[in-house]
Amino acid sequence: xxxxxxxxxxxxxxxxxxxxxxxxxxxxxxxxxxxxxxxxxxxxxxxxxxxxxxxxxxxxxxxxxxxxxxxxxxxxxxxxxxxxxxxxxxxxxxxxxxxxxxxxxxxxxxxxxxxxxxxxxxxxxxxxxxxxxxxxxxxxxxxxxxxxxxxxxxxxxxxxxxxxxxxxxxxxxxxxxxxxxxxxxxxxxxxxxxxxxxxxxxxxxxxxxxxxxxxxxxxxxxxxxxxxxxxxxxxxxxxxxxxxxxxxxxxxxxxxxxxxxxxxxxxxxxxxxxxxxxxxxxxxxxxxxxxxxxxxxxxxxxxxxxxxxxxxxxxxxxxxxxxxxxxxxxxxxxxxxxxxxxxxxxxxxx
Numbered sequence: 001x002x003x004x005x006x007x008x009x010x011x012x013x014x015x016x017x018x019x020x021x022x023x024x025x026x027x028x029x030x031x032x033x034x035x036x037x038x039x040x041x042x043x044x045x046x047x048x049x050x051x052x053x054x055x056x057x058x059x060x061x062x063x064x065x066x067x068x069x070x071x072x073x074x075x076x077x078x079x080x081x082x083x084x085x086x087x088x089x090x091x092x093x094x095x096x097x098x099x100x101x102x103x104x105x106x107x108x109x110x111x112x113x114x115x116x117x118x119x120x121x122x123x124x125x126x127x128x129x130x131x132x133x134x135x136x137x138x139x140x141x142x143x144x145x146x147x148x149x150x151x152x153x154x155x156x157x158x159x160x161x162x163x164x165x166x167x168x169x170x171x172x173x174x175x176x177x178x179x180x181x182x183x184x185x186x187x188x189x190x191x192x193x194x195x196x197x198x199x200x201x202x203x204x205x206x207x208x209x210x211x212x213x214x215x216x217x218x219x220x221x222x223x224x225x226x227x228x229x230x231x232x233x234x235x236x237x238x239x240x241x242x243x244x245x246x247x248x249x250x251x252x253x254x255x256x257x258x259x260x261x262x263x264x265x266x267x268x269x270x271x272x273x274x275x276x277x278x279x280x281x282x283x284x285x286x287x288x289x290x291x292x293x294x295x296x297x298x299x300x301x302x303x304x305x306x307x308x309x310x311x312x313x314x315x316x317x318x319x320x321x322x323x324x325x326x327x328x329x330x331x332x333x334x335x336x337x338x339x340x341x342x343x344x345x346x347x348x349x350x
Contacts, residue, residue, distance in 0.1 A: 023175045027198035035201045042211040045152035046131075049124045058123050059099075065117045065129065066098040072113065072339045081340060114138075115335050118150070130156055130341050135332055144224060144322040148217075156336070156343040158209040159329045165207045166218045166326040169200050173222060180230045181269075193223070221324035228321050235269050237315045240294050241308045242266060248300035248307070254288055255281065293318050 027035070053061070064086075070093060071084045114136045121132045131153040137146040154162070173196045182189035200219040204210040210218075239261070246257035255278065261267065262274045270287075277285050294314035298307055336343055 022172060022199065023178070023192065023195060025199065026195055027202050032198050032201065035205050036212065038205050039201060039210065039212040039215055042209070044211050044213050045154050045158075047151055047153070049121065050126050052123045053125045057125065061122050061129075063095060063098050065122060065132070067093070068117070068129070068339045068341065075338060081338075084340070114331070127153060128155075128342070130336055130343060133332060133336060133341065135328060135335075141320070141322060143328055144221065144324050146328075149325055149328045154214075156333065158214075159333060161207050161209045162214055162218065163326055163329060165204060165210050165214075166222070168207075169203055169218060170222055170225070172203060173199055173219075174226075176223070177226050177230055180227055196223075217325055221326065224322075225324060231269075232319060232321070233315050235267065236290065236319075237312050239267050239270055240291055240315065241311050243291055244295050244298065244307060244311060245304060248298075248302070249304075251300075254291060290319060 067086055067089050070089055071081075074084055075081065116134055116136065117129075117132045118134045121127055121134075134150045135143075137143055140146075143149055176192060176196045179189060179192040182192070197219050200215055200222075204215045242261055243254060243257045246252055246260055247254060250257075252260075258274050259278060262271070262278065265271065267274070273285075273287060277283070277287060294311050296314075298310050302310070333343070
């Protein structure tokens, strides 16, 4: 019965917000307050770590985490997961060997593993091994808000639902891309952002694990993704191609190619940026770095159709974009499954 009511409510919401005109659908004040009350009644992600275990309890956790590290290394060596159960690994690695080699050592000798078990989280009794698994942040810019992501202790069930929710709002609030040209503090943008957030809140009511914190994060990450794609990919792709086509075929410089493009105002969205570059000849700008990055390895003799395809591919794969919470979760789940973590456990009994 509950499932039926949720399905009916979702169908009504979809009917109210047809594709292509969802920005015209506004959640009323009364409905918005009711939806917020529902979200605020749900448990927030755990962020405060509780009681510490005694040494004997910690030792059991360290042994278990050490087995995961060994399992990850052996899987990289091509060993099947079926041959890496706890009993088999314990026979090969008795407690003494685990303590000496795998409790606290850096087993990622070549720096290719992008995760670790946080030692500060391994001493708290109510966290599961899934909670203790943390993804590395590379040079510090891999994730949009890494400190928050690795301090939120959510269950696998919540994370799976978050991915579905994020996909849903990415589709149903895709319309907000049409308003990206407005300044962030302008009345037009503030109005559209508020309309989108109210829609995100209403959609979240049908996802029982989505709290206000998760909904707010999902919506802001959706805005961040949309903004990056709009400004740094969609319009950058053809601009870089036009620069490359002139530089490669006419044998002219980057700035001379830009000057030609500016004269005919081919890309109004980039007009100010292009003019800044033309007025500051000694400055190595972000656009020139982007151009050098995306045309690297493309010969001047490459046919234009092929050059366009290669530049498009580079724009969508080489340009740095900080990953959001949904991407953090996806990678964490993939790693957890790879090393055999118990994804259903909310905590691991000692």
